[in-house]
Amino acid sequence: MSQDPRKVAAQVIEHILKHKSFSKIVLSNALDKSSLSDRDKALCTELVYGTLRWLPSLELSVNRAMNRPNPKLQLDLKCHLLIAAYQIQHLEDSIPAYAAVSTAVKHIKKKRPGMAGFANAILRNLGSSPHLALRPSDSLDKISKALGLPIFVLEALPQEELLEAALAMNARPKTWYRGGGEGEHIVPSATLSKTPYVQDPASQLAGLLVAPKVGEYVIDACAAPGSKSRILKEAVGELGRVIAVDQDAKRLAKVPDDIEKIHGDVCKLKLEPADAVLLDAPCSGYGTLRRHPEIKFWRSYEDVQRLAKLQAELLEAAAKVIKPGGVLVYSVCSPLPEEGSEQIANFLDKHPKFTREDPKQTLPWLPEHVVNDLGEIMLWPHRDQSDAFFAVKLRRR
Numbered sequence: 001m002s003q004d005p006r007k008v009a010a011q012v013i014e015h016i017l018k019h020k021s022f023s024k025i026v027l028s029n030a031l032d033k034s035s036l037s038d039r040d041k042a043l044c045t046e047l048v049y050g051t052l053r054w055l056p057s058l059e060l061s062v063n064r065a066m067n068r069p070n071p072k073l074q075l076d077l078k079c080h081l082l083i084a085a086y087q088i089q090h091l092e093d094s095i096p097a098y099a100a101v102s103t104a105v106k107h108i109k110k111k112r113p114g115m116a117g118f119a120n121a122i123l124r125n126l127g128s129s130p131h132l133a134l135r136p137s138d139s140l141d142k143i144s145k146a147l148g149l150p151i152f153v154l155e156a157l158p159q160e161e162l163l164e165a166a167l168a169m170n171a172r173p174k175t176w177y178r179g180g181g182e183g184e185h186i187v188p189s190a191t192l193s194k195t196p197y198v199q200d201p202a203s204q205l206a207g208l209l210v211a212p213k214v215g216e217y218v219i220d221a222c223a224a225p226g227s228k229s230r231i232l233k234e235a236v237g238e239l240g241r242v243i244a245v246d247q248d249a250k251r252l253a254k255v256p257d258d259i260e261k262i263h264g265d266v267c268k269l270k271l272e273p274a275d276a277v278l279l280d281a282p283c284s285g286y287g288t289l290r291r292h293p294e295i296k297f298w299r300s301y302e303d304v305q306r307l308a309k310l311q312a313e314l315l316e317a318a319a320k321v322i323k324p325g326g327v328l329v330y331s332v333c334s335p336l337p338e339e340g341s342e343q344i345a346n347f348l349d350k351h352p353k354f355t356r357e358d359p360k361q362t363l364p365w366l367p368e369h370v371v372n373d374l375g376e377i378m379l380w381p382h383r384d385q386s387d388a389f390f391a392v393k394l395r396r397r
């Protein structure tokens, strides 16, 4: 008998919520083990990511429809309700509400026959999503509750477009393929790596910004799994040298084998000074919420502070291995100034030999709006159809 993608999706979400785990890993394990067709795998993926992106507003809707909490509503049953609510409120153009309701009620009935009527009543009583009632003038607190975005993330978004920016952090990201995608992207496809990819082109931008010359020696200081090392290798060619450093051996193994790899902590290794260092630093990942929605539930501001400290240490280590005249590119998938602009301002205070270089000198096609007055790049989902992403190019005098 064929499996039901909604049932698999409910099991995946239950596992993620119970074990505070990450969707990408749990979903891909479940899909690998399943007998779902490709089409059903796509539906299951959509249901898992969509439900997690909108979880707080779906929970508000379900709680509102319940009138009063039902203590018998355990997590496994709740996941079926949330998935049905996601289909009813967000996929009404492709999935009829009755299909979403009847499948959820069927699964709930199998698990707990006495709860079927209750589930049916809730889903029929659901109403529209609270996010539709949000207005640009609403308080940060109201937007935070409806979208599940922490206040400190909302404070980091462009305030003049706050609601639009916040909603875009919850949107379904486009899939970009080399040579095109579903539309125009900020990075012209002709500029991108020659290696096929299905990823956010913004993440290639940091590699492009380094732009080493043929024959140069470059260190990719936090390299794994190597998406940017490939771009650097293509730029320096056979005569040049790229060293991919990472302290995570399993991730480092994914870096292509034609690139030299060093396993270790970049703060402790003795590396030969390089023409350029790329530091694509570990970060909170709040810029990738569209693809990793559970980050907003599992991370806290303490994590941001811990990561900002680590980023400062990594910047110190990187600065030590750059030749005079050399380049340091720093990037993070985060909208938070603690990990971006403020981090770089602190670094430059301590290192007067380094200055910011206008990224348009390297990438003349960059639109004006992505470069701030200091010469730093900041991309946003609502403006640039990309992750929220910070990058800066520094040069050692």
Ligand SMILES: C[S@@+](CC[C@H](N)C(=O)[O-])C[C@H]1O[C@@H](n2cnc3c(N)ncnc32)[C@H](O)[C@@H]1O
Residues within 6 Å of the ligand: 203, 221, 222, 223, 224, 225, 226, 227, 228, 229, 245, 246, 247, 248, 251, 264, 265, 266, 267, 280, 281, 282, 283
């Ligand atoms: C944002 S990811 C890098 C992604 C990679 N640049 C790419 O584009 O594929 C950050 C990486 O930094 C590594 N890392 C964290 N601290 C490190 C350290 N002290 N030394 C070396 N690598 C480190 C992590 O293992 C992780 O792989």
